[in-house]
Amino acid sequence: MREIFKKTEVKRYMPYLNEIYDIWEMVKRSFNDNEKMPESVTELWFGELEIISFENCEIVFSTNSDFKQKIIKENYLSKIDEKFSGFLGFDVKSSIVFNGTPTDAQQITKQFMGKSQQKKAEEKTESEIKIDPQFYNNYNFEYTFDSFIVGNSNKFAHAACLAVAERPARDYNPLFIYGPSGLGKTHLMSAVVNEIKRKKADLKVVYIKGEDFTNQLIESLAKQEMHIFREKYRNCDILLIDDIQFIAGKNSTQEEFFHTFNALYEDHKQIILSSDRPPKDIQTLEERLKTRFEWGLIADIQPPDLELRIAIIKKKAEQISIELSDEVLNFIAENLRSNIRQIEGAVKKLRALSFINGNQITIEVAKGCLSELLGGAEPVNVTVDKIFTAVYKKYGIKKEDVIGQKRNKEIANARHICIYLIRTITEMSYPNIGKIFNRDHTTILASIDKIQKKVYMDPVFNIEMMEVTKEVTGV
Structure with a gap:
């Protein structure tokens, strides 16, 4: 019975190639976090590796450097297998093929060196060359303007x-x-x-x-x-x-x-x-x-608002072929508020759980899976009163004046700020904000737009808003 279960598991939950790409990113990060390998070194050896196939639990990498092929085979391939197997829950074997014109260590180093150093490098044998990661541009080729999701905060x-x-x-x-x-x-x-x-x-x-x-x-x-x-x-x-x-x-x-x-x-x-x-x-x-x-x-760049977080989650889910219900999507967006990297990591974690264990991603599964990211605690409950108190401490305008009908410049400015902060921090709906201030929907929108523009145009005011936000949320 146990044997039948194992066969079914492998057959049913074998990941797609695009999912392997994602897990490869997790493997590389594991070298940084667990093996204490500097990011520049990780990028030097693994940055240009391409996964060209995944069949029968075997991953095939391609490189255009025969020198890198040799070094990776001798030093890293078994560790890569170990990490992939750990993430996937079954044994994986990987190989690396050479795809390009034969090159040597001198040629790899040469592209990052000045002319005076190239001559010295050419005089050395392959075994004597030590590739210096300082000559490697460690940008991420997958980070493009097209893949960047734009919102009000960025x-x-x-x-x-x-x-x-x-x-x-x-x-x-x-x-x-x-x-x-x-x-x-x-x-x-x-x-x-x-x-x-x-x-x-x-x-x-x-x-x-x-x-x-x-x-x-x-x-x-x-x-x-x-x-x-x-x-x-x-x-x-x-x-x-x-x-x-x-x-x-x-x-x-x-x-x-x-x-x-x-x-x-x-x-x-x-x-x-x-x-x-x-x-x-x-x-x-x-x-x-x-x-x-x-x-x-x-x-x-400010923490993403609710709309941007939802857009990011949808985009990431689409990239790694995972279907999330609106309930799960909103749960992630409402609970992981400040860090895009963390949000994307949460979606990847749900996908890994889905294809390894065969679980449908229900709200209960999402809560259990993401409990570590949430720290086991409920989201911070930021009350409107905390915002009124913080604005009073910063600008000296009392709550009753802010929600009242006075229109002098200082009070009006504090009112605009409170409306803006209530919307950005608590994400309360416009009609509900309008009820607090006894004002209509268009007035609330105008206040938010006014402060938003000032935040973008005035660096000093922007810092003030960050300070008040920190006073309210503690982060």
Whole structure:
């Protein structure tokens, strides 16, 4: 009886190829999280691997580098099998085939090196070459403008990145994007890289994380190879640094980046930076860098509203071929509010559960499966009174004045802010908000639109709204 069950299970729940693609992303992340492999190294070895088939529990990868084929076979393939098997619940074997013109370690390294270093590399044998991940652009080729879902919370940053990709160093230089982790900053920066490589392939693009920039600087100093470091960063056409806040407090890194910034800016080269906060709020960042970061355009990304979260869930479900009822879809959107990466992870987790266990994704299954992501707690209950209290603390306008009929400038402004916050934080319907303020639907919409525009246009006011929101929600 047990044997029959096993056969049925494998036959019925064998995943589709597009699902294997998704699990491959989970496998790569597992190398980062569980094996402590730096993302730059993961991308170096696995970034260009393509899955070309999945049949009879065997995954076939393709690479255009015979050198990478050899290294992956010898060092990583068994671990990849182990991780795939763990995610799928049955044994998987993988192989890797070479698909391209034979190459060697020197040629792989050469594409990322200056001419002075190429000559040295060519003199070494394959066994002597060590590929340095600092020469690898670790953007994500799947992150494009087409795959980025635009909503009210991110449309300004999206438009700015699109403009920069079309006209580098012409409109917004530097471009500084900020917002909490997991909201799409890396997606937009990668989209810029992909767009430029598609339309302006001759431009030299360098994309690096702030922490890796520091690590590479330290390594270059130790090896007395600062000329190589500076050649890479000061002679590119576009420099993108993700999580630039990591250089704060590191005097040597800030000194080096100050001169790198100046060299690129004076040469009319595009600079794009991202951070989890605006420049002025990055503690221990030198004032001269804060000033330069504010020379161009500052664009923020806010947590997605309900409509955008639903759109993201629908898109992800469509990509990985999973059907979610409106009840389940709304449950995810209403409970996972702040992080797009977490929302997408939840949909993937439900899909994995569906094809491994054969469960239909009911609301009960979703609650059980996502309990860890939800932390076992109910969503934060933000009351309207908390918003009135926070606005009073910030602006000194009492609740009775806000909901009353007075129309002087200060009270009207506080009223608009309260309406905006009630809508964005609690996602209460427009008619219900109207009942609180004894105003009609169109008046409520006008208030929200007024504050929304001010948030996009006024960085100082935008920060005020973030502070009040944090006072209300605690996050």
